[in-house]
Structures are given as C-alpha cells and as structure tokens.
Amino acid sequence: MQDIKEQSLHFWHKLGKREKWIIGGSALLLLLSLIAWSVWWGGKPDYVPLFSKLDARDAGEIANKLKEMKIPYQIGDNGTALLVPSSEVYKVRLQLATEGLPRGGVQGFEIFDKTNLTTTESQSKVQYLTALQGELTRTIEQLSEVEKARVHIVLPEDSLYKKNEKPATASVLLKLRPNAQLDKNQMRGIVHLVASSVQGLKPENVTIVDTYGNILYDPAENPANPLSPAYTLTQLDLQKKVQTDLQNSAQSLLQQVLGPNKAAVRVSVELNFDQRTVDSKVFEPVVDERGILRSSNETSETFKGRGSQLPGGVPGTTSNIPGYPTTDRSESDYEKKEAVRNYEINERNERLTAAPGAIRRLTVAVLIDSNLTQVQQDGISKVVASAVGLNPGRGDVISVESMPFSTILSDAQQQEAEALRKAEQQKWMMAAAAIAALGAGIYLYRRRKKSQEAAMADMEAAFAETQPSVVAKQEPEETEEMAEKRRRREDIERLAKQRPEEFAQLIKTWLSEE
The missing domain is CATH 1.20.5 (Single alpha-helices involved in coiled-coils or other helix-helix interfaces)
Incomplete structure (x- = not known):
C-alpha cells in the first residue's frame, strides 16, 4: 500500500x-x-409490486380502482403486474381486499351475490357449475407447488331410469411452479378433493393433466383399481417383499449356526389376491328357555260342586214314562291349565371378508456348503420350516441339499479387496511423500529467505558507506535538486527490496569500477 x-x-x-x-x-x-x-x-418514488401474475380482467379492474383512488401506478411484466409507490402498497392492498380484488381470474359462489329474478333454472345450473369450478380452482391453487389451476366438471342430466344415468366426470389442469413436482399422495388428495365436492362424482372419473399435456393422474392407473397395471405392480411388489422377508429370516438363522456365506436360501411365495366376502346366517336352538320371549298364551279351567238333579216332568205323554233311579252325585273338583310360550330363534349373521394377500403356497430351497448327514439335513429342514412358517397342509415344500460352493466369486472378491488395500496403502504413501516434500520445501524456503535477508542487510550497510549523500540530512526547505536526489534514493531502496539479486550485482559492479 x-x-x-x-x-x-x-x-x-x-x-x-x-x-x-x-x-x-x-x-x-x-x-x-x-x-x-x-x-x-x-x-423519485420507489415503486414496488402491488400484485403480480394477474389476468387481464383483474388487472383492468385494479387499474380502474387505482385511478379512482388517485394513486400513481406502473404496469410491468407485459401487463400482468401493477406497481405502486412503496409508501402506499399496504394501504392499497387492504382497500382492494375489502372489494374482493384480485379475484384470481375465477368466480366462486360470489356469483350469486347479485340475484336476478329473470334467471331461468338452466342459467342457475350453469352459474352453480361455474361457481363450483371456481371454488375448486381457488382451493387447489393453495398448494405451494401449484401456480395456476383450472377445473372442468361435467354433470349429466337427471334421468327417470337408472339404466340411462351417466356418471359425473371432472378434469383438472395444473400449471406447476418451476422445479416443483407433485407426488402420488398429493395427486390422490386433489382427486378426492374434487370427487368429494361434486355430488355423484367418483374418484375413478377424475383426471389430472399439466400444461404440457402430461397425464399426472389416470384413473386406469389407480392402484385401488384391480384392472389397472399399477394394481398388478402392487401385487408383484407385495409378493417380492414377502419373499425377501422370509428369505432374510431363514438366512440370518442359518448364518448364526453355520457362519457367513455357508448357506443359501431361496423362497418362492404364491399369494392369493382373490378378495372374498362370505355372508352366513346361523340359527341356534333355545336351551332351557334362554331366549327372547316373542309371545305367551296361558289357559286355566277350574270346577267345584255336585252333579245336577234329574229334571222334573212336564205335561204330556213323556211325563207318564216312569223315571229311572240314579245314584247321588258326589262333590268333585276339576282344574285344567295350559301355557304356550313362543321364543325367538337364536340367529347370528356373520360377514367375513378375506383380505387379499394371503399365502397360498410356499416353496423353500436351502443349499449348505458342507457335507451333512441325513439327520443334520432333517434338523435344518425343521428349523427353516419353522422360521418361514411352512404349512404342509396347503402344499408347502422345503428342500435341503449340501454341496460345495463355488469359490470363484469369493476369490475375485478377495483379490479385489487386496487390490483396494494396496491402492489405499499407495495413496497413504504418496500423501506422506507429499507432506515430506512440502516440509522440505518450507525448510529450504525459510533458509533461503534468511540468507537473502542477511545479504540485504550487508548490501544496505555497504551502500550506506559508499553513498553517504543518500542518507544526508535533508534541509527544512527541499529544493528541486534535493527532491530529485530523494526520489533516486527511494527508487534504489525499492529496487533493493523487490529485486535483491540484481541489486547485489549492481553493487558489485559499482565496487569493481571504484
């Protein structure tokens, strides 16, 4: 400096x-x-964005409001942004918000704020559909990944016959923000949001696309649809996962007994993806009058007293017939009771839904890298069968064989590990050599610097002795000649500092000339 x-x-x-x-x-x-x-x-006032990414309708309405409010504004981003002075931006935003601006380019249920008595039923349906689409658009645009959205809903006409009814459908167009992407769960969330907001709309009738025409969500690829390829892939993934889990369970068990790389286990699983629902109705008899009494009927008859006397005669021919003697009727008792009770039959309704993914058949193959006796093979077979849950009743099979493993792969891995170890050693040796070279360089540099500083001190002393006029005391008032001498002295000192070797050679030349 x-x-x-x-x-x-x-x-x-x-x-x-x-x-x-x-x-x-x-x-x-x-x-x-x-x-x-x-x-x-x-x-000059500092203009900041009031709103950006406006459509033409919102931009025009806001510009007219700013003119009415006598607030200066500027138009930017090709008419999609409005800028106002920074001191007015928050006040203007609050005032425009009270008037519902900006509207976002879509109309929601505020379309019914202005009622018209001449509106027909068909016009009301169209307005309702427009408002519903607008509200769904605003809701979807709340997602941080979505910049713009547009929703189209098709509601079929009501039919008197069920067989003529057509399902409601919907499509969603999304413009995503730069470097943004929706995952499968977010897209399914949008689908269920739209389906739950429209009466009669099912999730399988909703499609999502982006502004490039790419299908982001296709109902045919819904994993819940058994006819979709995604459903088949889900089944294969589940089958592979079950196989891997069972295989790892058996493999880890054998490694603890035989050691690493001494056994190989492969498991093949056949899963049942049929979904069954069984409805059953079970009737049980009533035991010991345990049940719900549905109806009861009890009858009771009682009689006490003697028998009746023979009746007296009446005038006529029959009265002339003499009576026959009878025995006296003794006093008697009569009682009869009858009870009828009807109980509800014990009835139990059951619905059993079998979840898909049950194991239909299991096949296990085990190879051991040693010579085992039949007893040892049977023991390993029982242990592995228990580890994977083998069930002979459903046709599960296990096979255990012992044979020597190939050492080609292990030898290659050992050679590769040895090569990596040698390369690591060479790398450390090179690093140590580099550090040693760096230390030697620093040592030589410091030694050379010390010798240069000593030589510089000697040259400065010699220069002071040979040129006494350079260090002469300056007069209070510097003349032009004295200034020239001072500048020459400064040049000589700078030369001695910047290029000491050349300066030393120059001193030697001066001394030889003297």
Whole structure:
C-alpha cells in the first residue's frame, strides 16, 4: 500500500499544471454529476409490486380502482403486474381486499351475490357449475407447488331410469411452479378433493393433466383399481417383499449356526389376491328357555260342586214314562291349565371378508456348503420350516441339499479387496511423500529467505558507506535538486527490496569500477 501511495505521488509530481487542471476538473465534474443523480433519484418514488401474475380482467379492474383512488401506478411484466409507490402498497392492498380484488381470474359462489329474478333454472345450473369450478380452482391453487389451476366438471342430466344415468366426470389442469413436482399422495388428495365436492362424482372419473399435456393422474392407473397395471405392480411388489422377508429370516438363522456365506436360501411365495366376502346366517336352538320371549298364551279351567238333579216332568205323554233311579252325585273338583310360550330363534349373521394377500403356497430351497448327514439335513429342514412358517397342509415344500460352493466369486472378491488395500496403502504413501516434500520445501524456503535477508542487510550497510549523500540530512526547505536526489534514493531502496539479486550485482559492479 505504501508503494502504491509513493508511486501515485511520484506520478502526480511529474505532471504539468495543465494535466493537473484537467484531472481536477474531471473529478469535480464527476462528483457534481453523482450529487445531481442522487438528488434526482432520491426524490423519485420507489415503486414496488402491488400484485403480480394477474389476468387481464383483474388487472383492468385494479387499474380502474387505482385511478379512482388517485394513486400513481406502473404496469410491468407485459401487463400482468401493477406497481405502486412503496409508501402506499399496504394501504392499497387492504382497500382492494375489502372489494374482493384480485379475484384470481375465477368466480366462486360470489356469483350469486347479485340475484336476478329473470334467471331461468338452466342459467342457475350453469352459474352453480361455474361457481363450483371456481371454488375448486381457488382451493387447489393453495398448494405451494401449484401456480395456476383450472377445473372442468361435467354433470349429466337427471334421468327417470337408472339404466340411462351417466356418471359425473371432472378434469383438472395444473400449471406447476418451476422445479416443483407433485407426488402420488398429493395427486390422490386433489382427486378426492374434487370427487368429494361434486355430488355423484367418483374418484375413478377424475383426471389430472399439466400444461404440457402430461397425464399426472389416470384413473386406469389407480392402484385401488384391480384392472389397472399399477394394481398388478402392487401385487408383484407385495409378493417380492414377502419373499425377501422370509428369505432374510431363514438366512440370518442359518448364518448364526453355520457362519457367513455357508448357506443359501431361496423362497418362492404364491399369494392369493382373490378378495372374498362370505355372508352366513346361523340359527341356534333355545336351551332351557334362554331366549327372547316373542309371545305367551296361558289357559286355566277350574270346577267345584255336585252333579245336577234329574229334571222334573212336564205335561204330556213323556211325563207318564216312569223315571229311572240314579245314584247321588258326589262333590268333585276339576282344574285344567295350559301355557304356550313362543321364543325367538337364536340367529347370528356373520360377514367375513378375506383380505387379499394371503399365502397360498410356499416353496423353500436351502443349499449348505458342507457335507451333512441325513439327520443334520432333517434338523435344518425343521428349523427353516419353522422360521418361514411352512404349512404342509396347503402344499408347502422345503428342500435341503449340501454341496460345495463355488469359490470363484469369493476369490475375485478377495483379490479385489487386496487390490483396494494396496491402492489405499499407495495413496497413504504418496500423501506422506507429499507432506515430506512440502516440509522440505518450507525448510529450504525459510533458509533461503534468511540468507537473502542477511545479504540485504550487508548490501544496505555497504551502500550506506559508499553513498553517504543518500542518507544526508535533508534541509527544512527541499529544493528541486534535493527532491530529485530523494526520489533516486527511494527508487534504489525499492529496487533493493523487490529485486535483491540484481541489486547485489549492481553493487558489485559499482565496487569493481571504484
């Protein structure tokens, strides 16, 4: 920094008066220009965006409101943004929000705020559909990944016959933000949001596409649809996962007994993806009058007393017939009770739904890298069968064989590990050599620097002895000649510091000439 300052002063002293006046005037003119620009720019209002990414309708309405409010504004981003002074932006936003601006380019249920008595039923249906689409659009645009959205809903006409009814359908167009992407769960969420907001709309009748025409959600690829390819892939993934889990369970068990890389287990699983629902109705008899009494009927008859006397005669021929003697009727008792109770039959209704994914058949193959006896093979077979849950009743099979494993792969892995170990050793050796070389370089550099500093001190002392005029005491008033000598001395000192070897050679030349 001191050298730059000295060079600048040296350059300034060499300039003439004309050059000095030109440089000074230019600097003054530049300073005045900067001051004028700062004053002009500081007095200009700072415009900031009020709203951006507006459609033409919202931009026009907001511009008219700003004119009514007598607030200056600017148009930016090709008419999609409005800018106002920074001091007014929050006040304007609040005032426009009270009037429902911006509307986002879509109309929601505020379309019914202005009622018209002449509106027909068909017009009301169209307005309702427009409002529903607008509300769904606003809701979907709340997602951080979605920049713009548009929803189309098709509601079929009501039919008197069920067989003529057509399902409601919907499609959603999305414009995503840069570098944004929706995952499967988010897309399913949008689908169920739309389906739950429209009466009679099923999720399988909703499609989502982006602005590039790519199908983001296709009902045919819904994993819940048994006819979709995604459903088949889900089944294969589940089958593979079950196989891997059972295989790892058996493999880890054998490794603890036989050691690593001494056994190989492969499991093949056949899953049943049929979904069955069984409805059953079970009737049970009533035991010991345990049940719900549905109806009861009890009858009771009682009689006490003697038998009746023979009736007396009446005038006529029959009265002349003599009566026959009878025995006296003794006193008797009669009682009869009857009870009928009807109980509800014990009835139990059951619905059993079998979840898909049950194991239909299991096949296990085990290879052991050793010679085992039949007893040992049977023992390993029982252990592995228990580990994977083998069930012979459903046709599960297990096979255990012992044979020597190939060592080609293990030898190659060992050679590769040895090569990596050697490469690692070479890398550390090279790093150690580099560190040693760096240390030696630092040591030599410091040693050379010390020798140069010593030589520099000797040269400065010799130079002071041979040139006593250089270090002479300056007079209070420096003349032109003295200034020239001072500049030469400074040049010599700078040369000695920057290029000591050349300076030493120069001193040697001077001494030889003397």
